[in-house]
Amino acid sequence: MTVEMLHMVDTPAVVVDIQRLQTNVADMAAFAAGAGVALRPHFKTHKMIPILRLQEKAGIKGVTVSKLDEAETVIGAGFTDVLVAYPVVGPRKVARLVQLAKRADLTVAVDTPDAAAQLSTAMATEGLELKVLVEVDSGLKRCGTPPGSPTVDLAEFIHCLPGLRLVGLMTHAGHAYAAGSPDKVRLIGLAEGKQLVDTADQVRAAGLPCPVVSVGSTPTARTAGRVAGVTEIRPGNYVFNDAIQISLGVASLEQCALLVISTVISRPHPDRLVIDAGSKTLALDRGAHGNALIAGYGLLVGYPHLVLARLSEEHGVVEVRGEGPLPAIGERVQVIPNHACPVVNLADRVAVVRGEEVLEWWRVDARGGVR
Amino acid sequence: MTVEMLHMVDTPAVVVDIQRLQTNVADMAAFAAGAGVALRPHFKTHKMIPILRLQEKAGIKGVTVSKLDEAETVIGAGFTDVLVAYPVVGPRKVARLVQLAKRADLTVAVDTPDAAAQLSTAMATEGLELKVLVEVDSGLKRCGTPPGSPTVDLAEFIHCLPGLRLVGLMTHAGHAYAAGSPDKVRLIGLAEGKQLVDTADQVRAAGLPCPVVSVGSTPTARTAGRVAGVTEIRPGNYVFNDAIQISLGVASLEQCALLVISTVISRPHPDRLVIDAGSKTLALDRGAHGNALIAGYGLLVGYPHLVLARLSEEHGVVEVRGEGPLPAIGERVQVIPNHACPVVNLADRVAVVRGEEVLEWWRVDARGGVR
Numbered sequence: 001m002t003v004e005m006l007h008m009v010d011t012p013a014v015v016v017d018i019q020r021l022q023t024n025v026a027d028m029a030a031f032a033a034g035a036g037v038a039l040r041p042h043f044k045t046h047k048m049i050p051i052l053r054l055q056e057k058a059g060i061k062g063v064t065v066s067k068l069d070e071a072e073t074v075i076g077a078g079f080t081d082v083l084v085a086y087p088v089v090g091p092r093k094v095a096r097l098v099q100l101a102k103r104a105d106l107t108v109a110v111d112t113p114d115a116a117a118q119l120s121t122a123m124a125t126e127g128l129e130l131k132v133l134v135e136v137d138s139g140l141k142r143c144g145t146p147p148g149s150p151t152v153d154l155a156e157f158i159h160c161l162p163g164l165r166l167v168g169l170m171t172h173a174g175h176a177y178a179a180g181s182p183d184k185v186r187l188i189g190l191a192e193g194k195q196l197v198d199t200a201d202q203v204r205a206a207g208l209p210c211p212v213v214s215v216g217s218t219p220t221a222r223t224a225g226r227v228a229g230v231t232e233i234r235p236g237n238y239v240f241n242d243a244i245q246i247s248l249g250v251a252s253l254e255q256c257a258l259l260v261i262s263t264v265i266s267r268p269h270p271d272r273l274v275i276d277a278g279s280k281t282l283a284l285d286r287g288a289h290g291n292a293l294i295a296g297y298g299l300l301v302g303y304p305h306l307v308l309a310r311l312s313e314e315h316g317v318v319e320v321r322g323e324g325p326l327p328a329i330g331e332r333v334q335v336i337p338n339h340a341c342p343v344v345n346l347a348d349r350v351a352v353v354r355g356e357e358v359l360e361w362w363r364v365d366a367r368g369g370v371r
Numbered sequence: 372m373t374v375e376m377l378h379m380v381d382t383p384a385v386v387v388d389i390q391r392l393q394t395n396v397a398d399m400a401a402f403a404a405g406a407g408v409a410l411r412p413h414f415k416t417h418k419m420i421p422i423l424r425l426q427e428k429a430g431i432k433g434v435t436v437s438k439l440d441e442a443e444t445v446i447g448a449g450f451t452d453v454l455v456a457y458p459v460v461g462p463r464k465v466a467r468l469v470q471l472a473k474r475a476d477l478t479v480a481v482d483t484p485d486a487a488a489q490l491s492t493a494m495a496t497e498g499l500e501l502k503v504l505v506e507v508d509s510g511l512k513r514c515g516t517p518p519g520s521p522t523v524d525l526a527e528f529i530h531c532l533p534g535l536r537l538v539g540l541m542t543h544a545g546h547a548y549a550a551g552s553p554d555k556v557r558l559i560g561l562a563e564g565k566q567l568v569d570t571a572d573q574v575r576a577a578g579l580p581c582p583v584v585s586v587g588s589t590p591t592a593r594t595a596g597r598v599a600g601v602t603e604i605r606p607g608n609y610v611f612n613d614a615i616q617i618s619l620g621v622a623s624l625e626q627c628a629l630l631v632i633s634t635v636i637s638r639p640h641p642d643r644l645v646i647d648a649g650s651k652t653l654a655l656d657r658g659a660h661g662n663a664l665i666a667g668y669g670l671l672v673g674y675p676h677l678v679l680a681r682l683s684e685e686h687g688v689v690e691v692r693g694e695g696p697l698p699a700i701g702e703r704v705q706v707i708p709n710h711a712c713p714v715v716n717l718a719d720r721v722a723v724v725r726g727e728e729v730l731e732w733w734r735v736d737a738r739g740g741v742r
Contacts, residue, residue, distance in 0.1 A: 010439075010463040044684060066685045067647075068381075086685060089636040089647075090701050092381040111637050114700040142686050143637045143645050174683065265460040266482050266514045274514050276438075276460075280716050284655040312545065313415060313712060314437045314457060315513050329485040330461050341684060345651050345717070348739035368719035368739070 004358040006351070011263040011332060012277040014347040016362070018354050020257035021239060022054065028221070028238045029058035035225045035233075040064050040083055040214070042236025045341045047366035048350070049077045051239060062105075064216075064234045068096045073366040075104045083107045085170060085216070085234065087115045087135070087143060094122045097130075107131040107212075109170055111143045116158050123163030131167045132158050133212060136199060138171040138192045147199045155203045155210070168212025169203065171196050172234070176219040177287060182249030189220030193227025200229065219250045240340035243299045244287045253301070253336065258350075260298070260335040260343065262316065264327045273318040273326065277335060279311040281346060285339035294338055301334040303327070308335065375729040377722070382634045382703065383648040385718040387733070389725050391628035392610060393425065399592070399609045400429035406596045406604075411435050411454060411585070413607025416712045418737040419721075420448045422610060433476075435587075435605045439467045444737040446475045454478045456541060456587070456605065458486045458506070458514060465493045468501075478502040478583075480541055482514045487529050494534030502538045503529050504583060507570060509542040509563045518570045526574045526581070539583030540574065542567050543605070547590040548658060553620030560591030564598025571600065590621045611711040614670045615658045624672070624707065629721075631669070631706040631714065633687065635698045644689040644697065648706060650682040652717060656710035665709055672705040674698070679706065 006015070032039035038061035043052060052063065052074065062081030065071045071084055082104055088097050100106055101123065110116045110132050123130045134155050137144030145151045151169065159166045173192035179185045192215050203210040214232035215224040221235040240258035241251035262277035277298075287294040296308040297316065305322030316335075320326065327333055337343045344350065345367050352359045377386070403410035409432035414423060423434065423445060433452030436442045442455055453475055459468050471477055472494065481487045481503050494501045505526050508515030516522045522540065530537045544563035550556045563586050574581040585603040586595040592606040611629035612622035633648035648669075658665040667679035668687065676693030687706075691697065698704055708714045715721065716738050723730045 008463070010467070011461070087636045087645075090382070090634045090703075092379070093634075096381070111639060112700055115637070118701070137639060141640075141643065142681075142683060142688055143639055145639065263461045263464075265458045266486070268482060268508060268514055268516065269512075272512070274458075279654070279656070279713060283650070285650070310513075312513060313716075317513055329483055330489070332461075342650060345684075346739070368717070 006261065006353055006356045006358055009261070009351055009358060011261050012281040013261045014343060014350045015259045015261055016350050016352050017257045017259065018352050018359060020255060021051070024239050024241065024255060024257055025054050025058045028235060029060070031222055032225065032233060033059060037225050037230055038232040040232055040234050041239070042066070042085070042216070042234055043070050043074055043366070045236035046239055046344055047073070047364050048362050049073070049365050050362050052077070052079065055239070061232065064236070068093060068100070070366045071100055075100055080104045083109070083133070083234070085109050085172070087111055089115050089118065094118055098122050098126055098128065101128050101130055107133055107167060109133050109135040110154070110158060111135040111145055113154065113157055116154070116161060116164065120161035120163045129163060129165050132164050133168050133170040133214060134158065136169050136171040136196060138173045138195055139188070140172060140174040142174065144171065147195050148202060151199050152202050152206050155208050156206060159208050166209055168210045168214065169196055169200050170212070170214040170216070172216035173220045173224065174217060176217055177244065177248070179248065185219045185248050185250065186223045189223030190227065192220050193224035193230045197227060197229035218245060219248050237340060242340040243294060243336050243338045244285070246299070247287060247294055253299070256336045258337065258340045258343065259301070260337060262333055262335055264329050264331050264333065267329055271320045273306070273320070275316040275318060275333060276314065277316045278314040280313045281343070282311060282316065282335065282337050283339060283342035283346060284311060285342060287338060298335040298337050301336060303333070377632065377724055377727045377729055380632070380722055380729060382632050383652040384632045385714060385721045386630045386632055387721050387723050388628045388630065389723050389730060391626060392422070395610050395612065395626060395628055396425050396429050399606060400431070402593055403596065403604060404430060408596050408601055409603040411603055411605050412610070413437070413456070413587070413605055414441050414445055414737070416607035417610055417715055418444070418735050419733050420444070420736050421733050423448070423450065426610070432603065435607070439464060439471070441737045442471055446471055451475045454480070454504070456480050456543070458482055460486050460489065465489055469493050469497055469499065472499050472501055478504055478538060480504050480506040481525070481529060482506040482516055484525065484528055487525070487532055487535065491532035491534045500534060500536050503535050504539050504541040504585060505529065507540050507542045507567060509544045509566055510559070511543060511545040513545065515542065518566050519573060522570050523573050523577050526579050527577060530579050537580055539581045539585065540567055540571050541583070541585040541587070543587035544591045544595065545588060547588055548615065548619070550619065556590045556619050556621065557594045560594030561598065563591050564595035564601045568598060568600035589616060590619050608711060613711040614665060614707050614709045615656070617670070618658060618665055624670070627707045629708065629711045629714065630672070631708060633704055633706055635700050635702050635704065638700055642691045644677070644691070646687040646689060646704060647685065648687045649685040651684045652714070653682060653687065653706065653708050654710060654713035654717060655682060656713060658709060669706040669708045672707060674704070
């Protein structure tokens with residue numbers, strides 16, 4: 001059998017460095033074990049069952065997903081302990097959730113009485129009991145109840161509903177992505193953990209059960225996960241890392257396991273190159289809230305003087321912003337994406353490489369989950 | 372057989388309004404016929420063979436594609452007159468192009484001597500002749516030679532190479548998307564046409580053939596397409612239109628044929644709703660160069676006082692910026708995306724609707740063309 005080498009793969013291609021991936025997976029599992037917290041990694045980053053199996057082997061409590069398509073994929077692959085970290089609302093989604101609850105040990109995030117009431121009716125009708133975490137807003141201002149008494153109130157409401165079993169609280173400190181410096185990221189992680197533990201204490205003081213205190217995000221996992229009283233971390237991006245994690249001081253360039261291989265297709269001007277990776281390959285993420293450390297749309301490995309300044313759908317426009325060698329037309333470059341998660345979601349499959357050798361191709365199992 | 376209704380489809384869903392689509396397709400075909408120019412619509416917008424067949428029925432000269440995956444898809448479906456409006460560079464892509472050139476009437480854009488030389492060698496070796504358009508930069512500053520003598524020089528170089536047949540010039544005035552006002556869009560369209568016609572005259576004055584003078588883009592098609600000497604237009608987005616086209620005065624809300632249906636999943640604050648369409652459904656396009664007329668990440672139909680202010684991967688955060696009714700948790704909203712093209716590329720399939728009825732589902736045939 002011929003060995004497939006990376007130079008034989010056409011571009012743009014999404015590539016996973018298997019050694020870096022395995023190191024990242026092992027490191028977070030070791031952190032969780034050392035900190036004495038459960039690891040429930042987020043599937044939405046990679047959406048690939050082979051990577052979930054590597055995570056399982058390294059030691060995880062269960063899986064986090066952000067939508068029912070992902071839940072259906074992981075449960076279909078035999079994973080049973082699944083947290084849907086997303087409010088499940090509307091009759092079609094609730095019906096799908098009921099089907100999943102018959103097959104798996106499901107937990108769902110809830111942040112409104114409306115959602116709780118819909119789930120309760122559906123589960124009680126089927127004689128099922130669904131585990132529920134109240135989603136708390138730790139500062140992201142997306143979903144979630146405010147910490148403290150509003151959370152206690154919703155927890156009490158859920159506790160009294162048939163078909164639902166209150167098991168604790170969860171939060172996602174996504175605002176850490178807008179922190180602007182590694183020190184601020186750490187402070188947000190500490191605050192995320194302490195605030196959720198405080199609210200969990202208030203829930204318990206109200207006589208309610210609260211065994212699970214679950215925090216999220218790759219940037220804050222290692223600080224929030226060390227706060228006494230936190231029981232679970234849900235990082236996702238750590239398997240790959242990316243330019244945004246580098247900008248936050250969370251990862252080094254050498255810890256980035258997901259790369260896009262692209263070809264220089266033109267050099268229309270001495271100060272401008274064009275590569276064949278655009279927004280349909282790299283996505284347009286610039287980091288939350290205008291992260292000032294992100295200069296372009298991805299890092300060109302080995303070319304610190306080049307900035308990937310603009311993306312069209314299939315063109316990446318690279319500006320020369322300093323002295324140094326330039327790749328020639330036809331040459332290939334490696335790009336570390338700003339945000340790995342949407343890049344995987346744009347690809348049908350990724351090449352798994354060790355050095356220059358393509359070991360295998362992995363299908364992105366749960367991508368394209370738009371109906 | 373049960374008729375599928377839109378309310379039975381789970382969200383987020385990408386929906387094509389068949390009547391609006393057919394009107395848009397017919398209108399551009401009528402414009403091209405009236406202006407006496409060939410219509411070669413860009414496939415990258417929809418990537419769906421059923422839509423290309425509607426365009427064919429309305430009258431087109433051929434198809435424009437932006438990558439070889441798309442070329443392979445349309446040629447596989449029986450379309451033979453195909454322009455790859457993108458520099459084809461590197462041995463793997465050139466080999467794929469050779470295979471396609473054996474099956475179809477291909478034309479390729481070229482903007483560097485390097486690319487021309489690679490193509491010439493490959494085609495001459497196979498005894499093939501490939502039609503070539505020189506890509507001219509009309510102001511987008513992406514690919515392309517400057518208008519005037521640099522373009523004439525490259526045209527002459529191509530004309531002398533074996534295996535290549537110079538057939539004319541093409542440009543894409545994508546900078547019209549950054550124009551900021553409908554008047555400026557029209558001026559850019561006029562300039563795009565005039566400049567390319569002038570350069571074509573210079574090419575002919577040098578004794579070179581230049582039968583094709585091809586301009587692009589939905590915003591400029593109707594102005595550049597009326598400039599005497601222009602022979603072909605290549606709009607893509609017009610089949611759907613989107614919030615960016617509305618902002619440029621190119622389309623009305625009622626001419627937008629692509630919609631995303633989403634469910635309100637939370638209302639964590641009186642001034643904030645959350646919907647289940649995020650960046651993995653709507654993409655993050657804000658219009659080129661900070662189009663000031665684009666206030667958020669899509670228009671919520673019927674709710675002018677709501678702004679889709681932030682997108683996470685699966686969450687859309689909607690801010691209340693005025694007085695008016697609000698959709699309840701569980702209610703559905705229609706979103707007109709800022710940019711239709713990447714939205715289609717994120718979905719596996721789209722629901723084709725007439726009013727509330729789902730007529731059929733179309734697969735996005737050429738999506739996921741990352742290797």
